[in-house]
Amino acid sequence: MNRASKAETALDSIRRDICIHASDGETVLHETELSRRFGMSRTPIRQILQRLAYERLVQTRSGVGTVVTPLLEQDRLRDLRSYKGIIDAILRHDLPALSVSQHADILALEGFARSMQPDDPELQYELLTRLHAGLAQLVEDPVLADAFSASFWRAVRWYMRDLAADPGRATERLKGQIADITGYADRRAADLFARVRDNTRG
Structure with a gap:
């Protein structure tokens, strides 16, 4: 599997987890854990998180890191x-x-x-x-x-x-x-x- 398809697979998997399983509580996404899970360096993981931020599925919180964006009615x-x-x-x-x-x-x-x-x-x-x-x-x-x-x-x-x-x-x-x-x-x-x-x- 090449780097692009591996990154796309990781993006799809994280997005799926957020849409299906993320609660309205504060779910933190750790770059190190995601790197280990998908067998990728932190740079492509960071790019994936940037894409998810563009989709407003995640956001960066000072002192916390990247968290799943809560759904506010x-x-x-x-x-x-x-x-x-x-x-x-x-x-x-x-x-x-x-x-x-x-x-x-x-x-x-x-x-x-x-x-x-x-x-x-x-x-x-x-x-x-x-x-x-x-x-x-x-x-x-x-x-x-x-x-x-x-x-x-x-x-x-x-x-x-x-x-x-x-x-x-x-x-x-x-x-x-x-x-x-x-x-x-x-x-x-x-x-x-x-x-x-x-x-x-x-």
């Missing part, structure tokens, strides 16, 4: 409105039609969603990861794509919190959202993004 509306605003910006651009393969990947999400159980946050997170992968590759502007990804993971973290609080309700809501999203007009990226935006609460 007063920030929910701001985060979700920002996410929807970025999708609005994406919709102002000419979007490519989905390829047959991309279209098939999006349609497959509905079957994936039907298999979800309320007590399986890992599977739900995997579904959202696949949705992100399908959407991100359609945004050709690299700056906008980066902003979309950062805001997407904040929205995912809010969803995972809702899932922990009320698994049944959150799961049924996500199933309904995925069913609507995958009903987008054949291969039209603009309709796909519009449905993602309209299915985002906030």
